[in-house]
Amino acid sequence: MAVKRKHIIITAIVFCVIVIAAFAGSLSSGKSEKFFVVEKGTFEATLNCKGEINGLVATPIPMPKILGDRDLRIWQLKILDLAQDGKYVKKGDFIIQLDASQIISGMREEQQNLETEEADLKNAKIDSTVRLTALREDIKNAKLDLEYNKIDLEQSIYESAAYQRKAQMTYKKAENLIAKKQRDYLLEQNKLKMQVARSEERVKRSTERISKFQQAMQAARITAPEDGIVIFGESWDGTKYSKDGDISTWSNGPPIATLPDMSEVISETYVKEIDISKINVGDKVRVSFDALEGVIIDGNIKSIARVGEDHKDFDMKVFKVIIHLDESNEGLKPAMSSNNAIILADEQEALYVPINAIIKENGENFVYLRKHNNKEKTLVTVGFENEEFIQIKSGLKEGDKVILNPLLEES
Template sequence: MKKNKKLLIRGIPVLVVLVVALFFLLEETVVSGGKNYVVKNGSLDAVIESVGEVKGEKATEINIPMEMRDRDLRIWQVKIVDMVEEGKIVKKGDYIAQLDQTEISNRMRDRMQEKEKRDADLKNARIDSTVRLTQLREGITNSKLDLEYNKIDLEQSKYESEAYQRKTQMAYQKAEIQVEKKRRDYLLEQNRLKMQVQRHEKRLDWLNDLIDRYQKAIAATRVTTPEDGIVMFGTNWSGRKYSKDDEISTYRPLLATLPDMSTVISETYVKEIDISKISKGDSVNITIDALPNKSYTGEVVYIASIGEDHQGFDMKVFKVIVRFNESDDELKPGMTCSNHIVFEHYNDRPIIPLEAVYTDSLQRIVFLKHGGKITKQPVELGAENKGMTVVLEGLQEGDRILMHPPEDML
């Protein structure tokens, strides 16, 4: 009996040690899925993620030919009736697209019909001018004869009475005035008819020139490449790439590009709520969907100053250009990429899980455990990334916080 009692007494300290060890073991749970989390200092990047498209920083543009963008032709949109596949490697002069000729041909036919009418009008105007001026010249000739008759009467009137002399003198003066009037009328009518003929001739010259431009525009509907490269087609107003049977506007004439991939960029769009966070020179980590085992670095080189509506977004977005720091042969134009724009970097700062942060009276708090006591601790947070956040004020390394606070403190 005494022996068993001694064993029991000796076993009590061991039991106490085991209980204490178990208690501390539970207290030291630090995994994010457990009850407690021990705050540790670390590094965290504040990142904005956006999807972009790989492009060459420099590219040769292939626009709707200038012959078709002539405003006198009144061609505002043209249909793409055929095109090569995007990404095709082409040589200088190779065919890439055929644009519809129908509207151009119809307009040219209308102008040709107008030209025929103008030709007839010009011939009629010239005939009318000849007839009218002939009549006026005959009138001048008759007036001159009348003047000569009156001159003879005036010369013979010296043998008559003074009243008769006065009468013949007035008749002669009237005949002189009539001759001058006929001459003036002739000159005025000659100028008028000349201008009328010139208007017809000018309109005909314009029509002939316009028909010639229509013919050149029809010839230009077959689009070829100005140099070697990889064909990347342009986009319409909604941001969708052109395809066969699409309409392309002469006010937005970019049909395709031949990108120079020696310097690579990513063209992306950032929401207006995030655009103020980033600046030129911010570093960017870039991953390519088609190259899952590779990553690239770059930096922001351009931020648009004006927002725009863009397909796939429910708010205004700003165009952002990211330049790759390196390039290789695996990067192809048109590849989809993810841009992780680092707008702020924290070093040696307390890092905690976002799920351990709560809101109380419009302030962010955590439940701090010190010893056996649990208190609400206000915290000021910085950037977030992948479920973690930086603590700017309120915690320090080694503090213990609860992942799930007691129900009576919520």
């Protein structure tokens, strides 16, 4: 009985020792989790931004210039039908059909106007012929009168001086009348020429407008200028072109569609103005795709916009950034979304600490070191940061123990 009691007591003591040791270990473990030992290692920081894939080179399909000719007075047209967005097309394949009813109506109106103008021209030519013929007959009769007066003047030498004077004046008056009629003839001739020329110009202009309407009817059916994948553009309000929608005929506007060449690929993305100073042309980028699981393609920044712009998806100014991919992939399609990880820092022998070890005061960065059970506030210079760690440029060395959440530690 005594032996059994002794065995129970020993077992109880051992159990207590184990519990106390486990509790002490847990305290020690909890205590150690509040420190981070600084070591050199691989450090990477990235700036992540969404982008849109496109071909480096794309053939635009603009609005045909003839449709935007102001002489036709057509400002917008309805889309009757269009090819499937993202479809591969060959040169000459159908892209979009625009409603030509306005064009047909305008051409009919102009054809009626041409008939009127041609009738006016015919009448102007007839009037000109009749009027000038009459004036020429009038000049011819005036010349006959002058001949008669000349004979009378020659016979007046046998008459009195007064009669001779009268005959001279009559002859001179007849000469002046012929000169006036000839001047009037030239003036009338020029006047009628101008009237006929203006009428001919109206006929010519009307004929040219009809020719433009005919060209516009043919241009209302738009085909692919090259082989490629058709990507339809957007109107001024940002909506993508679609069936039964309206499209502006302004030829200097955005293209109706583009045919990107996907042999060389870019990703268009936007970077907030607070981050734009962190990146530079030539920075490396890792590009992945939501639609292509496991596909990662390296690239680099090709260009950065010099001027910021407003964007509907951001609450601040953004800068457009073009990323050039090192290679293409058969699964890549125009307008596909991409995940762009711009590499800000990639060092093999870097010092870094957890972000929650850094204290910011008055624009400077500090950490608290644990030295011989004492806390020591230390100024540090930091670099880039990722989701967990921040790079230390100066102020720390390998082996230093930094306190995590030092403000909580104080409390």
